Amino acid sequence: MSMYYYGYNAGGYTTTSYGAQGGADGGGFLGGSQAGSQDTPGGTKRYGQDTLRPVTIKQLLDAVFPYPDAEAKVDGTSLTQVDLVGRVSTVSAQATNTTYKIDDGTGVIEVKQWVDGDAPPELQKYTPKEGDYVHVWGKLKEFNNRRHVGSHVIHPITDFNEISYHLLHATAVHLYFTRGPLGGANGAAVKSEGQGMFVDGGYGATNGAPGAVGKKLPPRISPIARKVYEFLQSTPQNNEGLHVHNISHQLNIPANEVFKAGDELLGEGLIYTTLDDETWAVLEY
Missing domain, CATH: 2.40.50.140 (Nucleic acid-binding proteins)
Structure with missing residues (x-):
C-alpha cells in the first residue's frame, strides 16, 4: 500500500x-x-x-x-x-x-x-x-x-x-502545520485551540526541555546521580518521563548504576516515578 x-x-x-x-x-x-x-x-x-x-x-x-x-x-x-x-x-x-x-x-x-x-x-x-x-x-x-x-x-x-525520535518527529510535523515551514512567512502563526500535543496542551510542552534551569544539587549527591539528574533535566520528553534502560543506553552507564543513582535522587525528592518504578521524571516545585 x-x-x-x-x-x-x-x-x-x-x-x-x-x-x-x-x-x-x-x-x-x-x-x-x-x-x-x-x-x-x-x-x-x-x-x-x-x-x-x-x-x-x-x-x-x-x-x-x-x-x-x-x-x-x-x-x-x-x-x-x-x-x-x-x-x-x-x-x-x-x-x-x-x-x-x-x-x-x-x-x-x-x-x-x-x-x-x-x-x-x-x-x-x-x-x-x-x-x-x-x-x-x-x-x-x-x-x-x-x-x-x-x-x-x-x-x-x-x-x-x-x-x-518519534516524539521529536511528531513535534516537527505539528509545528509545520501550525506555524508553517521552517523560515517561512507564517513562522509566528498561533496553534489551533485544543490541538496541543501533550497533556498540558502546550504545543511543545516537555518535562525538562533543553535549557531548563535546574535546582542546585546537594553536595552529597554522587557524580553518576548528578549525571542522571542533568540528563533527565535536559532531555526532551513527554509527561511520562524516561525509562531506566533509555537513560542507561543514552549515558552509556550500566543499568545497575543508574538504579543506584535513581535511588539517591528519589531519596532526595529530586525525581519521581511515573508509569512504574523504572520510569522517572524530574520533580519541579
Whole structure:
C-alpha cells in the first residue's frame, strides 16, 4: 500500500510504502490503492491520497471528526493513517481481535489487532504483552463516541531512541502545520485551540526541555546521580518521563548504576516515578 509520508522540512511529501497485514477494521489483506480510499460527502472515492502522520495519543484524543465516517483532522489536516509509540498497559484477547491499551504519557488509547488465522507461520503477527513498548501504524476510528486505532502493523521497540525520535518527529510535523515551514512567512502563526500535543496542551510542552534551569544539587549527591539528574533535566520528553534502560543506553552507564543513582535522587525528592518504578521524571516545585 502506497501512501504519502509527511515531509515537514521541504514543505512537501515523500512517498513510501509498507506491507499491511490485516485491515484496520477486519482481518485479511488490504491490497492496492483502494485499501486506503475513503468516501467523500459527495459520494466519490479518493484513491492514492493516503497520508501517514506521526502523532501523540493526546492528538488522537483531541482530533476532530467533521462528520460521521469522515477522516479525523488534527491541526486542520486530515489523518488517513497514523504512526504512534507507547507502552502496552493492558491486553484483552477476543475471538476476532486483540485489544491493547497503549499509553505514551500524553494519554491512553485502545489499539485493535485483528486475528488472521489463515496467515502462514512466517507472516504471523507480533503479539505484544503487558509492559512492552511498541510502534503502531494504523487508522483512527470512532464508534459510539469511543476511539481506537485499527492497527495495520505493530512492531516491538527494542531501541528506546525510537521513542525520543518519534516524539521529536511528531513535534516537527505539528509545528509545520501550525506555524508553517521552517523560515517561512507564517513562522509566528498561533496553534489551533485544543490541538496541543501533550497533556498540558502546550504545543511543545516537555518535562525538562533543553535549557531548563535546574535546582542546585546537594553536595552529597554522587557524580553518576548528578549525571542522571542533568540528563533527565535536559532531555526532551513527554509527561511520562524516561525509562531506566533509555537513560542507561543514552549515558552509556550500566543499568545497575543508574538504579543506584535513581535511588539517591528519589531519596532526595529530586525525581519521581511515573508509569512504574523504572520510569522517572524530574520533580519541579
